Amino acid sequence: MNPAVGVIALVLVSLATAAIGFYGLRISRTTGDFYVASRTVKPWWNASAIGGEYLSAASFLGVAGLILLSGTDALWFPVGYTAGYLMLLLFVAAPLRRSGAYTIPDFTEARLDSRAVRRVTSVVVVVVGWLYIVPQLHGAALTIRITTGLPAWVGSVAVVVVVCLTVVAGGMRSITFVQAFQFWLKLTALAVPVLFIVFTLAGDGSAAVAPAVVNPTGLAPAGPYQNISLLVALLFGTLGLPHVLVRFYTNPDGHSARRTTLIVLGLLSVFYLFPTAYGLVGRMFAPELARSGQADAVVLLLPGQLIGGTAGDLLSALVVAGAFAAFLSTTSGLVVSLAGVISQDVLGGSVRGFRLAAVVSAVVPLGFAVMTDSLALAGSVGLVFAFTASTVCPVLLLGIWWRGLTDAGAIAGMVTGGVLCGGAMVWGTVLGAAGTPFWLAQPAAWTVPAAFAVTVLVSRATKHRIPRTMSRVMTRLHTPERPLVTER
Structure with missing residues (x-):
């Protein structure tokens, strides 16, 4: 790929993002605009924005890379990502919107009438957010290095600068416009090149390489434990992602929140067809990418490798623009x-x-991203899902559906899940991929049940701490009434 084409694609998507973000500044005036877009975002618009922010580096680049490496074992990632939204639809979307909160700590404080729970939840949410931002910056670094030849850190810094400008300009109102635009850009950027590749291969067979072996890496298939643990992480982790949950606060009411989630399910189902196609095509026609350690770059490199020429450069530029939009x-x-x-x-x-x-939230993970090496994108994000499933998810689900939850139980559960899953992640990093036991590499199968169990047991042991406001709060969560938290 011509490096100049990659640079032009990155500049154009950055300028478009900044322009849309500054447009949001014109209509962002109140605190409500900055935090929850004044709760006026319609379902289709909000669904596009959720798709924009949810389909991250792991979805755009990592899923195709894992399918290239692992074949059908990697299909659990798109299945889990999509099915997690079905759980959101069934268990979380409408009650969370009816809470009227601005943030997850707002919700836990109102539900449990406890400032201590709020503080612990805030720390957990910040940790989850920073853990999730780092792989996005790694993905940007990989894209810059592969497509332009510039130093990898340029990609990470560019993402942080553009994000800070757009968020500071207009907050949630501005970002809603930006993310909706970026979802459709990402979908187009994946769909057009892979369809072009498939039609070319099926039409005249003019690909630059011939079909290769079906298993390019010879990796052994994952066992039942790994698959189950991964699915637990993805299903329950989706329920606790702070950047996804906050979008439900922008809907006008609980009914709109459910409609939004239903639309997102459709959008995700269509989107994940294309990374899967890239992985399968790469597995057959570009297996050397797996053997050379460039699996995460298969989406970026396939158009130029299989099409070539000016058409290949243009298709590669479109993919680069979509990848940068994902980050x-x-x-x-x-x-x-x-x-x-x-x-x-x-x-x-x-x-x-x-x-x-906003500036602090972006700069801190930038420091970590610059100081660390990129891991397999989908795999690293999968660990973030496991951490979220072990900390935020139990408190959220039990807070919505169980009257017996107490502040002591919530804190004990979050701390237990955070220590167990965080410890597994740190230990796995120290040991390295080759030396990490399978139960540490995929810890969700035991850390999530442990967090739920501790939350329930401690809550039962502290029944006297059930807040007196519990009945009123639960009624508000499950009945379309006025917000629980006073509008600011």
């Missing part, structure tokens, strides 16, 4: 959710505090 949209959603938490808990909840918190 920008997910990072911006995470920064918005983290800025809401940090500004309310530390900086007074003002618009100025939100803007300062």
